[in-house]
Amino acid sequence: MSKGVSLLDRALEIAHREMSALETGDYDEASRLADQRDKIVEQAWAVLENEAGDQYRVRLVNLTQLQERLSALALSTRDMMRESLQRSRRERRRMQGYHQAVGHALRA
Numbered sequence: 001m002s003k004g005v006s007l008l009d010r011a012l013e014i015a016h017r018e019m020s021a022l023e024t025g026d027y028d029e030a031s032r033l034a035d036q037r038d039k040i041v042e043q044a045w046a047v048l049e050n051e052a053g054d055q056y057r058v059r060l061v062n063l064t065q066l067q068e069r070l071s072a073l074a075l076s077t078r079d080m081m082r083e084s085l086q087r088s089r090r091e092r093r094r095m096q097g098y099h100q101a102v103g104h105a106l107r108a
Contacts (some may be wrong), residue, residue, distance in 0.1 A: 002052040007044035008059035011037050015066040022073050034070075 014037040021030035041063070048056065 004044045004047040
């Protein structure tokens with residue numbers, strides 16, 4: 001097996017770990033793994049060998065499919081976090097209004 005194909009296999013393994021990190025909410029680890037995966041793919045391109053073209057193609061298709069899943073999961077996570085922040089802001093405003101009302105009632 002060529003060095004480039006081995007690197008792509010390693011990138012696939014890292015992509016699976018990245019998916020697990022996203023699923024468990026370990027976003028720092030997912031980010032670190034994404035950076036690591038990107039560097040490994042760049043290294044694989046640097047050592048591209050024509051005779052291993054079919055092997056590259058299969059692994060790159062797999063990486064593309066994983067990337068699509070990672071992107072969908074990241075967008076879903078972003079949307080959940082956005083909704084959570086909006087709920088938190090609404091709750092904070094509600095509590096501020098409550099504290100103001102109580103303060104006015106106590107002064108009266």
